[in-house]
Structure formats: structure tokens, C-alpha cells
Amino acid sequence: MSRYGLDDGCPTLPFLDQPGVCNRCGTRLTGRRTQWCSSACESVLRENHDWNLARRAARKRDGNKCVRCGHTGIPRVFVGHVDAPPEIRTPAWSSRNSREWGLEVNHITPREGRGYGWGCAHHLDGLETLCKPCHRDETNNQAAERRSRQQREAG
Ligand SMILES: [Zn+2]
Ligand SMILES: [Zn+2]
Ligand SMILES: [Zn+2]
Incomplete structure (x- = not known):
């Protein structure tokens, strides 16, 4: 250290x-x-x-978009059959919706139990911005990889 x-x-x-x-x-x-x-x-x-600053910096670097699918984390609204610009706020954008869609920051290399405390687990190089659905997929993939690795090591 x-x-x-x-x-x-x-x-x-x-x-x-x-x-x-x-x-x-x-x-x-x-x-x-x-x-x-x-x-x-x-x-x-x-x-x-610092995890809080690192994830903010990662989102800024990635242009506040999901690096997989390009989603901005803001639900799209359609006004008069036109795809409205994101600045337009409607009651449909409840805070619950924005939490569901908000962007998250993923550790490309799993933290392997290092947690979210201060340290080298949060290098910007190892972070990527994902929308919630993509982050869920990635978390499932990482868990599956971990399981198969453990099986290999056990057998
Ligand atoms: Zn995405
Ligand atoms: Zn470091
Ligand atoms: Zn300097």
C-alpha cells in the first residue's frame, strides 16, 4: 500500500x-x-x-449515455407523434421512472469483494456507463462467469 x-x-x-x-x-x-x-x-x-467522483467522471466521459446501446437513461416521450427532445418534462416522467431508467456505472473488472470504499478498484479505465437493463445483463453475465470459474476450480 x-x-x-x-x-x-x-x-x-x-x-x-x-x-x-x-x-x-x-x-x-x-x-x-x-x-x-x-x-x-x-x-x-x-x-x-473516490467512487462517488469516479462514477460521475465516468458518466461525463461516456457522454451520459449507455456505452452498449446509447440510451441516455431518460425515458423517451412522444408528443404529438414526434420524438420529443429530452428537455421536455411531462408528468409521465415520475421519479420512479427516472430511477428505473437512470444510468449506472459498472466495474468492467468485477470488484471481487473490494467494495465501494476508497481505492484502486475505481480507476476510470475500468468503469463504463450502462443503462439499467444493460447493467442488469452485465451483472448476470459476471455472476455466470464467476459460477463457471468456481466450477472449473472445484472440478
Ligand atoms: Zn444500454
Ligand atoms: Zn489507483
Ligand atoms: Zn501535474
Whole structure:
């Protein structure tokens, strides 16, 4: 375990163990800066290790769309037989509907029990934005893979 509670050799901060340079980009630091050259580099630490920030950053990177099917997570409404722009709000968009359809962020590599706490399980590279139906499919696939792996290991 290295500084900031990260895995050794965390690839998002290649200069973590080098003194006098930015942990992220390796720029030589001057004055009162001791760890980061900029707030942009510092936010890389949080956006790859804090689950709440990481999932927000993943959605932004993916354009707030499901990477599998392109769904925006907003139920489509039809007004006068025209596919209305998403800004139009109707009573049909109850909060229950938006929860059903809202986007979720999936760990491409299963967390394998590492939970949602701070750490290297949430690197942006390993996250993808999915709509609920696609996320459900993916979770089922991961569970099936885990089962067949356990069977192989057992037999
Ligand atoms: Zn930097
Ligand atoms: Zn989808
Ligand atoms: Zn990391």
C-alpha cells in the first residue's frame, strides 16, 4: 500500500514515489507546491479512487449515455407523434421512472469483494456507463462467469 492508500504502482499516478515532482504528470514543482502541479492533476487522484467522483467522471466521459446501446437513461416521450427532445418534462416522467431508467456505472473488472470504499478498484479505465437493463445483463453475465470459474476450480 503506497501513499494515499493506493495499490503499489497505481498506474494513474506514475510519479507518486518521486520527490519534488507532480504525482500525476512529473512536472518539477516549485514554491509551496509539494505534491501536485495543478488542481487538474490533483483531481485525477480523487476521480480514480473516490467512487462517488469516479462514477460521475465516468458518466461525463461516456457522454451520459449507455456505452452498449446509447440510451441516455431518460425515458423517451412522444408528443404529438414526434420524438420529443429530452428537455421536455411531462408528468409521465415520475421519479420512479427516472430511477428505473437512470444510468449506472459498472466495474468492467468485477470488484471481487473490494467494495465501494476508497481505492484502486475505481480507476476510470475500468468503469463504463450502462443503462439499467444493460447493467442488469452485465451483472448476470459476471455472476455466470464467476459460477463457471468456481466450477472449473472445484472440478
Ligand atoms: Zn501535474
Ligand atoms: Zn444500454
Ligand atoms: Zn489507483
